[in-house]
Amino acid sequence: MNRKHIRTDPAAYEQMTRQASPPSRMVQGVFRAFWVGGVVCIIGQLAAETGVQLMKMTPADGYCFAAIILVLLTAILTGAGVFDRIGQYAGAGAFVPITGFANAMVSPALEFRREGMVLGLGAKLFTIAGPVLVYGIGASVLVGLVYAIIFS
Amino acid sequence: MTFDLWMYVKAFAVGGALCAVGEALCLKTGWTPARILVGYILTGVALSAFGLYTPLVDFAGAGASVPLTGFGHSLCQGVIHAVQERGWIGAFCGGLTATAGGIAAAIFFGTIVAVFCKPHMKGK
Numbered sequence: 001m002n003r004k005h006i007r008t009d010p011a012a013y014e015q016m017t018r019q020a021s022p023p024s025r026m027v028q029g030v031f032r033a034f035w036v037g038g039v040v041c042i043i044g045q046l047a048a049e050t051g052v053q054l055m056k057m058t059p060a061d062g063y064c065f066a067a068i069i070l071v072l073l074t075a076i077l078t079g080a081g082v083f084d085r086i087g088q089y090a091g092a093g094a095f096v097p098i099t100g101f102a103n104a105m106v107s108p109a110l111e112f113r114r115e116g117m118v119l120g121l122g123a124k125l126f127t128i129a130g131p132v133l134v135y136g137i138g139a140s141v142l143v144g145l146v147y148a149i150i151f152s
Numbered sequence: 153m154t155f156d157l158w159m160y161v162k163a164f165a166v167g168g169a170l171c172a173v174g175e176a177l178c179l180k181t182g183w184t185p186a187r188i189l190v191g192y193i194l195t196g197v198a199l200s201a202f203g204l205y206t207p208l209v210d211f212a213g214a215g216a217s218v219p220l221t222g223f224g225h226s227l228c229q230g231v232i233h234a235v236q237e238r239g240w241i242g243a244f245c246g247g248l249t250a251t252a253g254g255i256a257a258a259i260f261f262g263t264i265v266a267v268f269c270k271p272h273m274k275g276k
Binding site: 025026029030031032033034035036037038039040041042044045046047048049050053054060063064065066067068070071072075076078079080090091092093095096097098100101102104105106109110111113121125128129131132133135136137139140141143144145147148149151152 | 153154156159160163164165166167168169170171172173174175176177178179180185186188189190192193194196197198200201209212213214215217218219220222223224226227228230231232234235236239240242243244246247248250253254255257258259261262263264265266267268269270271
């Protein structure tokens, strides 16, 4: 290994890796995300229809039930250490559905529990979920206020 | 229990497509998953505000409601319905009411798992 011959900056290095990595990485990643994400949504659909048809829920409650089931499954799989592997395989297929939101809460909480129940577990639950909630809720309040002004 | 296979095909296709777009964005731009999630939820709120996301949920069911855009959609629809019923105060009350199930479940199950499971080494 002669390190002196590799003179590069981050931008040039990124271009080198992009040229060196096979073009199929994109195709493979997108394909994996597609089928795993699709399967997650099928599980959600199954849970929603179970709620609506067998447990006499309204459609809105059915989707809420589906979200709860997927969150529960994700929490269990994250606790068992399986979700990380699914995430590595599927990428966005695992983190774009609500499973990703749930994993983003459970995973850091698990990891930082040793820092205490309050500032470890309690605070780290929201390391990634925090920004999602901040911007999601913030934007929805804005929409609501604009809506209230226009239609009042 | 009736079983509508076509609905599952649509849920798979639409949900899969939303995830595929996320993965493509991730690989192309190098954004972190957290950034993509924030982008998705804002996209969901925006599409829903203009009434564009409800037809997708009607079409694909969980395929549209399970991805994070669907979470944004729930927030937005919750707010809009609350404003219609209760006036401007609904802008502050409606969003979390509509999404309480998923959020509370994540907090509750997350805490239980974090208390009773041991952390695993990441990336190995």
